[in-house]
Amino acid sequence: MAIKKTTRTIEEINKKIRSGKAVVVRADEMTEIVKQRGAGAAAAEIDVVTTGTFSPMCSSGAFINFGHTKPALRASKVWFNNVPAYGGIAAVDAYIGATEVAEDDPLNGVYPGQFKYGGGHVIHDLIAGKKVTLRATSYGTDCYPRKEYEKKITLSELPYATMLNPRNAYQNYNCAINLTAKTIYTYMGVLKPKAGNANYATAGCVSPLFNDPYYLTLGMGTRIFLGGAQGYIIGPGTQHNPNAERAKNGTPLSGAGTLMVMGDMKQMDPKWIAGVSMLGYGCSINIGLGVPIPILNEDMARFTGVADEDIFTRVVDYGNDYPNGESKPLAMVSYAQLKSGMIKFDGRDIPTVPLSSYVRAVEVAEILKTWIKKGGFLLTEPQVMLPTAKKS
Amino acid sequence: MYSKMLSLRFPVQVVNEPIVVNLVKDYDLSFNILKATVYPRQEGLMVLELSGHKSNYLKGIKYLKGLGIDVKNIGNDIKRDDAKCFQCGACTAVCPTGALYIKRPEMEVIFDNSKCSACELCVAACPAKAMEVNFDRILLE
Ligand code: SF4
Ligand code: SF4
Numbered sequence: 001m002a003i004k005k006t007t008r009t010i011e012e013i014n015k016k017i018r019s020g021k022a023v024v025v026r027a028d029e030m031t032e033i034v035k036q037r038g039a040g041a042a043a044a045e046i047d048v049v050t051t052g053t054f055s056p057m058c059s060s061g062a063f064i065n066f067g068h069t070k071p072a073l074r075a076s077k078v079w080f081n082n083v084p085a086y087g088g089i090a091a092v093d094a095y096i097g098a099t100e101v102a103e104d105d106p107l108n109g110v111y112p113g114q115f116k117y118g119g120g121h122v123i124h125d126l127i128a129g130k131k132v133t134l135r136a137t138s139y140g141t142d143c144y145p146r147k148e149y150e151k152k153i154t155l156s157e158l159p160y161a162t163m164l165n166p167r168n169a170y171q172n173y174n175c176a177i178n179l180t181a182k183t184i185y186t187y188m189g190v191l192k193p194k195a196g197n198a199n200y201a202t203a204g205c206v207s208p209l210f211n212d213p214y215y216l217t218l219g220m221g222t223r224i225f226l227g228g229a230q231g232y233i234i235g236p237g238t239q240h241n242p243n244a245e246r247a248k249n250g251t252p253l254s255g256a257g258t259l260m261v262m263g264d265m266k267q268m269d270p271k272w273i274a275g276v277s278m279l280g281y282g283c284s285i286n287i288g289l290g291v292p293i294p295i296l297n298e299d300m301a302r303f304t305g306v307a308d309e310d311i312f313t314r315v316v317d318y319g320n321d322y323p324n325g326e327s328k329p330l331a332m333v334s335y336a337q338l339k340s341g342m343i344k345f346d347g348r349d350i351p352t353v354p355l356s357s358y359v360r361a362v363e364v365a366e367i368l369k370t371w372i373k374k375g376g377f378l379l380t381e382p383q384v385m386l387p388t389a390k391k392s
Numbered sequence: 393m394y395s396k397m398l399s400l401r402f403p404v405q406v407v408n409e410p411i412v413v414n415l416v417k418d419y420d421l422s423f424n425i426l427k428a429t430v431y432p433r434q435e436g437l438m439v440l441e442l443s444g445h446k447s448n449y450l451k452g453i454k455y456l457k458g459l460g461i462d463v464k465n466i467g468n469d470i471k472r473d474d475a476k477c478f479q480c481g482a483c484t485a486v487c488p489t490g491a492l493y494i495k496r497p498e499m500e501v502i503f504d505n506s507k508c509s510a511c512e513l514c515v516a517a518c519p520a521k522a523m524e525v526n527f528d529r530i531l532l533e
Contacts, residue, residue, distance in 0.1 A: 054478065056519065114516060189482045190517050197485045274478055276519035286478060286519070341496060354481040355519075358499035 007297050013047045014378045024048045024372045026365040027206045027293075027304055034305025043301035048372055048379065051208040052225070052290035052364025055201055055356035056276055058187070059167035059238060060285050061097040062123050062265055065160040066134055066153060068092055074144035075136035079103070080122045087136065091144060094136075095164075096122055098275075098285035108280060112185040118283025121275030123163070126155040127227070128270035161265040163227060163273075167237035169289050171209035171257040172244075172313055175200040175333055175352075177345065180319035185280020189355050191318055198315065198343055199353045203361035204308045204335035208291040209257045211304045213250035214389065215242070217294050219382030224261065225290035225368045228272035230377065231263025233291070235386070242389040250303060251311045253332065257386065261289065272364070286357075290364040292372060294379055309336035315345060395443035397426075397466040397509050402436045406459045412440075419452040420444055426509050439466060439510055466510045469526050472503045477522035486513040 016022040023046050025033065030049045034042045064080075068091070078087040078094040082103050085096040100119040107113050125132055131152045140147045155161055176199045178184050178191035185191075189199045204210070212218055222233040237258030244256035272288030295301050314329035321327050333343045339358070342349045371377035402411075407430055415421045421444035430436045442449065456463050479501050483492045491507035492514055494500070514523045 112516070116521070189519075190485045192485070199482075199485065274476075274520060277521060278519055279516050284519075286480075339496070339499065341494065351484075353485040354494075354499070357478050357480045359479040359501075 007043055008047065008294075009296070010294050010379050010381050013294050016047055017372055017375055017378055020373070020375050022047045022372060024050060024369045026362065026369055027051045027211050028362060028365070030301075030304045031205050031307045034301060035307065039298050039302035039305055042305060043295055043298040046295050046301065049211060049293045049295060049304040050290060050365040050368040050372065051206055051211050051293060052288070052361040052366075052368065053169060053203050053207050053356060054272070054286060054288045054360035054364060055203070056187070056278070056284045057165065057168045057170075057287045057289075058099050058284045060123075060163070060165035060287055061095055061119060062161055062163045063093065063095050064158060065093050066136075067159045069146060069149050071146045072144045073136060073146035073149050074138050074141055075149070076139060077137045079135045081117065081125070081132050082135075083117065083119050083122050085119075098123065099283050101283050112280025113282075114279065115277045115281070115283045118275060118277075120283055120285030123265070123285060124270055124273050124275045126161065127265055127268045127273050129154060129156070155266060162262055163231070163265050163268070164234075164260075164262045165237075165287065166260055167239060167258045168261050168287055169208050169237070169259045169291070170202070170255055171207075171213070172252050172255055172311070173201045174254070174316040174327065175313050175338060175343075176318045176322075177315055177330075177350065178319040179317045184319055185278075186318050187278055187281045187284070188318060189353060190279060195345055195348070195350050197353050198333075198338070198345065198350045199355055200313065200335075200338045201355040202313075202335070203356050203358050204311055204339060205306055206358070206361050206365055208289065209259075210251050210306055210311055212291075212293050212300070213246070213252065213303060213306075215257060215386040216388070217296060217300060217382070218291060219385040221380050221383040222291065223377070223380045224292070225288065225364055225371075226261055226263035226268070227265075227288055228269025229263055229267035231261055232380075233259050233382070234262050235260045235384070240387065242387050246389070247310070247312060249306055249310050251306060253312055254314055288360065288364050290368040292368060292377070292379055307336070308339060309334050311335045313338075315343070393443060394446040394449045395441060396449070396506060397441050398439070399464045399466050399469060399510070400436075400438045400440070400456065401462040401464075402438075403460050404435055406461060407436045409459060411456065411459065411461070414455070415442070415452050419448045419455065421448055421452050426511070441509065466505075466508055470505065470508050470510050470512070470515075471524045471526060473522045473524055476520045477501070477518075478520050480519065483514040483518050483523065486517045488513065
């Protein structure tokens, strides 16, 4: 596929955004437009396509600086609401990870564990303006003599709180089933025995990286919707793997691309950052994330026009194969099949269960669309592109 | 056909009444008992689905209430906190009655409390902890 002549630049799009004239549509709307009028006509008309997702994203957390105390403290161990944070950085800095569980949690001691409160909940509570108990201990030094500190804090009192998520917005994800004879409790939800249900975790055609499968318009510095505020892509996420096998339309058939993102927690909205408890598995966090895709040329119109029936994922057994580190694909299914409520597997109809909220994903894309249309959100030129694969 | 999921709490003196038999015989209703327990001090609790013609159903309920039985719609005992529910759909994996289901193509997750049997499976399975039990847990355990 030859790269078509660029029809517009990000700078030109921003000019239109500033004058309130940019034509912006959601990715699900773009799918219909391209279906009906073709990619050429869509490219001529549309400036930006907005995407969205609202899903559990375990690899998330926040850097928090809680300010110096009197007398001074060099915190070596830190807890927020009894959830341990990483204190092995500067004196009053800490990193709270989304999947860290409160210290007194029975875990899977009472199986399946409930994992009622963890790092994701702490981050949500802070953003919701709730008081959170900070506790820190130290061994004491000449310059930082204090050995213990405890205080109720709120986000607005903190000198600094930045969400920094090492891996978000997985491009694609497995569809999980369980071929054993007993119910299992996984990060992919509850899986009933003998393939009783098939769980999947992306929003399909509206999900960010399905709309720019080769990462041609995004990279370090791309401004995005993160947790209800403006945030940024700062690089490829952990496990970013552009070389995964892809369909003809460029969408990968398994995990592939991921994003590392950051944003100012003080600007965020608790609706878009929620602590979650995965029965029998652990704590995590749901993140609302949306990426604007500039329609620079006809190729980008075609990519953003992708439909659920053209995006595929692998069905993987989480009963035996996945725990043994052998997640071989048992079947390929499209997101159109997954969203229909049933997939065919082994000649049987299996009910499908989404873990990622499609309703909320579309809502993220809609909010981002409104921001751009109203001129309050300008696109940024990525400074370093993400590692990508050759287009086939 | 009218059908409701009910919790009945009966006082000591009616525990030995054959109420379910009477509902079938005198009111032409059908039932499906989901939970039934009699407690040490002899008060009882039963969770059942009661179905039949609406007029018969209403007469049956009147009969139960006349015996001093506390009749409650189960739907009122399991609630979804819509501020917490983020519309994912994970709960539909475990809901045995179809009270939690997905409306397509919108992909909206609906909670139809008239179909809820108060099995509580969704309470633990919901990652947002949005499903709440207002049931008198002590009576149930
Ligand atoms: S699992 Fe919980 S949050 Fe998700 S749709 Fe069901 S009730 Fe709502
Ligand atoms: S308690 Fe929850 S899982 Fe059980 S029937 Fe009611 S809605 Fe469904």
